[in-house]
Amino acid sequence: MAEPAPKLTAHHAELLVLSVLARGRSYGYALSKQIAAESGDALRLPASQLYPLMTKLEKQGLVVPSWEEIKAEASEEGSPGRRRKWYELCGKGRKRLAQRVEAHRRFTALIDGFLPSEGATS
């Protein structure tokens, strides 16, 4: 962790979230931890970016939310617990993901074409 995690663009954030959800349903905090862990903490999707993004994806009909009651800890008896919002990729979301992946690959391939061959930069 020599360098701070780069800030993700909205485009990349959406691509990442849709890709993780393609493996199975998840919820906000789990998504952010998963992205951080799988990138070795190199990529971070902060809550201030993640949750508005999830709201937008939901409004656009790309993900379907569902709610789960989380029981309170035994030590906090009397506390009514809280609700967890799960997200699942739906058909429209998978289609969007496929388009995004395709566009991303074409874009990186284009950029790659301009890059100097390995060793040329050193």
Place this chain on the structure above:
Amino acid sequence: MTEIRERVSGPTSAQSSARDPIDRWLDVFVRLLRVPRADASRIRDELEDHLRARVDDLMVTGLSEPEAVRAAVGELGETAELAKHFKSAVHSRRRPVMQTLLVGVAGASVAAGSLAILSPNGMNSPSGTTGVSSRAAAATSEIVEASGQPIEDRVFEAELRTDPDTGYTTLADAISAIEGLLDARVIAHHRPMLAGIGHTRMDAEFEPPQLKGLTLAQGLELLAVPLELEPTDSLAVYASGVAFELSTQSFFDRRDAVLIEYDVSGLLVAPGGREINPHEFRDTVVSLIEPSLWGERARIGMVSTTLLVSAHPRIHVQVEDLLGRVAAKYASQRAARLDAERRRHVSEIAKYSAEVTNREAGLAELEAELAAAVAARAAARERVYSIEHELGQADGQNTVSLRLGLSEARDELEAAEKAVSDTTDRMVMTRHNITITQGQIRQHESYLVALTDPAG
């Protein structure tokens, strides 16, 4: 529909009665959000789950609970900034939903089949469909008085508040501005579920029109633009006694429809006597009063010579005005015809009166002629008697000249008698003519009386 279902069955916020720092932070955050309540409630629950899960994780690394809470909240960044991100995410798909709600309002009230009259004390009283014309008409005038022109004359003095982040304002703010303008409570009918119940506020955002210096009517016109109403619809404010009501005009048209029967028998016969087809008459009314209104928002029909109109009181005002104007037009045409008729009789009477005067003058001349003729006859008769007497006295001498004179005298007497008889005949004829002419004068005079006072 999605919006309503989610709001009803969606998560409720602030379930915990114990208010810990996370709850308190969420309370502040939700107040900054200014998105529809259903969205706010879901966002709050999701962030609460995030924060509590994050606090648990941080405490595992050795932080105390207060430290963990501070860190977790700190990671969310600037609260207002976060609220702004959510707001634009929610707003990205909001406008179509809002239109659905507005359309839904009208639909709901039609489904309920409400026919209501707003009485001045603000209570909704059922008008029924019996259509007792006088009662309905009385109610109409009351509403018109309560919701008439003075409201629209007021001018906005306050600008709408604009969110510095989004550059948008909310309809709730616009309603507040209208409340300030009217200095009264405004009941806004927007959501079908709450229509007519209470003081509903709409959370939707839109680019704020500049209202300062505009009249209420102009302001409502501008506020209606972002709502994308039907071209024939508009926003309207009506007084309801205890408050003002704000909604689309089509909503009021449907909710406050009143059935009134108009007796138009007097209008179905034109002054010239031509009969007017009742359906043509109805079509004329339709074409002259907001043609786009009929069918959906108001109904009209003819039964014999009765025009039935079920519509908002504002429409009844127009119908009454139109029928009144047609009646006035007919009346003035009838008056003009009557006047012409009256003048004709007056001139006939004058003509016949002159004739009578002339004949009476002729009669006086004839009387003089008759007197002269009678005198001439008496003189002639005297001469005949005198000559006959002389002839009786004569002894046969000189009788020739006497006989000649007698013959002449008898001829004169005959002529005089004829003159008396002729003059008498002419006088009888003249008197008869005078009687006839006087009869004609009396007839025209009686026509005149009848025209002036039809009852007499």
